[in-house]
Amino acid sequence: MKELTPPVRLLMGPGPSNVSYRVLRAMSTPIIGHLDPEFIRIMDDVCQMLRDTFLTKNLLTFPVSGTGSAGLEAAMVNLLEPGDKAVICVHGVFGQRLTEVARRYGAQVINVEATWGQPIDINQLIDTLKANPDAKLCAIVHAETSTGVRQPLEELGAYLRDKSTLFVVDAVTSLGGIPVKVDEWGIDCCYSGTQKCLSVPPGLSPITFSDKAMAVIAARKTKVQNWYLDVTLLQKYWGNSERVYHHTAPITMIFGIYEGLRIIAQEGLENRWARHQRVSDILCQGLTELGFTFFAQEGYRLPELIAVFPPVADQVEPLRKRLLNEYNIEVGAGLGPVAGKIWRIGLMGETCEPRSVSRLLDALRRLL
């Protein structure tokens, strides 16, 4: 089998984003054991840096040993028992996925939907929650990777704060790119992925559970149906006391997230959010000048994931392939109802720099 020599790409798709040489270097560190006291110290540091990034004091805050979808599944399987009612918002692929996963574990799902490209109507959602005060949780996607929509969460958090219904947020594409304020917004369970605005390779899903969520899990009548993602077991390994072996932690990925979170701490969260907005504004202006139009509703557009209609409706996919093959720039294809119609342009983490914007706009000028 031949040597591994993949091309060098500018990753402007919906994730993964480009990874800093510092993270790659950390991941080439010789590994140590998953129960080594020195590794336990590194785990503790990762958990603390994740708390700082999620803006939470939640004790159980750690990276699930799987990609973002494993975090999504961890949220659902730990919080829901068969027969539980769940209110799940759907305004793109990831709300659909939440629904599918919750149903597999036997939950009774009530969907609140919005057209793709629009946010969930908060009044409609709160009406549904009022009609279903016994719902175990309400789950919503903060940054819909399939549509580029930013979903406001403050009002929903304020409504749910004194209710028994848990507030679950998918922050896969938002954490590290736009504000995600777990404690301030009253979020009970929030998960993300490493390969988006954290700019660490895919393979881990940071997750955090509030005390309210942990109390619900502690009061379960049935065992968590998924052993690998069972936080009642995982907290004994990641938590602060026992350090009981559950599964072998993905050491190299933990080294990677350690360095990635360190980079975020050094930049500062507020600076990082401002950078994402600033660079995105430059790109959006350039795209507008080239005749691109935007898919997501104005006022609800994510800076880090820009869904656009290219000015050549019959060349959407061929042009995307030429960008990859001729310019080594990856942008994402549309999914579901907008497959073949839109591009999803990512400006996440390490990718989110003016140099990426210049390179993409120049390539587009040549191709169009």
Place this chain on the structure above:
Amino acid sequence: MKELTPPVRLLMGPGPSNVSYRVLRAMSTPIIGHLDPEFIRIMDDVCQMLRDTFLTKNLLTFPVSGTGSAGLEAAMVNLLEPGDKAVICVHGVFGQRLTEVARRYGAQVINVEATWGQPIDINQLIDTLKANPDAKLCAIVHAETSTGVRQPLEELGAYLRDKSTLFVVDAVTSLGGIPVKVDEWGIDCCYSGTQKCLSVPPGLSPITFSDKAMAVIAARKTKVQNWYLDVTLLQKYWGNSERVYHHTAPITMIFGIYEGLRIIAQEGLENRWARHQRVSDILCQGLTELGFTFFAQEGYRLPELIAVFPPVADQVEPLRKRLLNEYNIEVGAGLGPVAGKIWRIGLMGETCEPRSVSRLLDALRRLL
């Protein structure tokens, strides 16, 4: 947060093992997208090299995006439906784990047990299978990481070959260290982990399903209860045709296993098995000379994981800690009934070289 500077350890525990600089270098390669045509090619090469390592022609052979325990769970959740009968052998921690996972998914488990340190009695097992011809599967651990026992599989495979009961093998600690002959032995589902004899960091679980197993999965009456590990979805991404997005593959880990499997192909499986036996024989002789005695029954000892009673019964754990702290050598502690009584010494993959043996024996001579 301070710079990441873990100590450099000789990893002679039950895994992870040391990782070749070649694998670490591959893992520091800038990443590409998980749907990039160049990445698809790398995935195909990884699947083919895994088939060569499992000695199988099974089409669905790929690395699960989680550690070995995720592979174990993938085997159980895809093959079992609620109410199904499963014969599961228990002669250590990992047979217990198989039982626990199968029960969580609603299976009716019949255990066949052996005392820790001994293999499963094949006659007793076959009697149990004869009494339960309707068992959906029979699962057994090939290399029990908790005891150092090698479980012979040929006779069991021959018995099950023309039965409807599927033959499931946990090869987490055997693949790449001792012969694992999936097709020749008639194994229907076999899973492993990267961090043992493959000498790749933890984070992936290679798995393979026979056509017979896939037919059973295709005939399921219920959806697989675990979305992340559902092979009816995963085969559309890893299989040879559609390449439908399921979850973002852990790119860097895939780069790592690519290089790790390439190293194995270059060494040759037979040479690799012979190396494990040869180096292990040298270590075992040295340990015997120092007064160590063996936990696993003679004739059933794994070369790559040697469970021993140290000659100082009251210093088992303190001595292990001194090895780590004073000599940077990790050996594993005992689990369950032999916690605090044995060490588990790993000689896996990259670690399995005479230089490791020399270093360990010299340290032990000084400490004892």
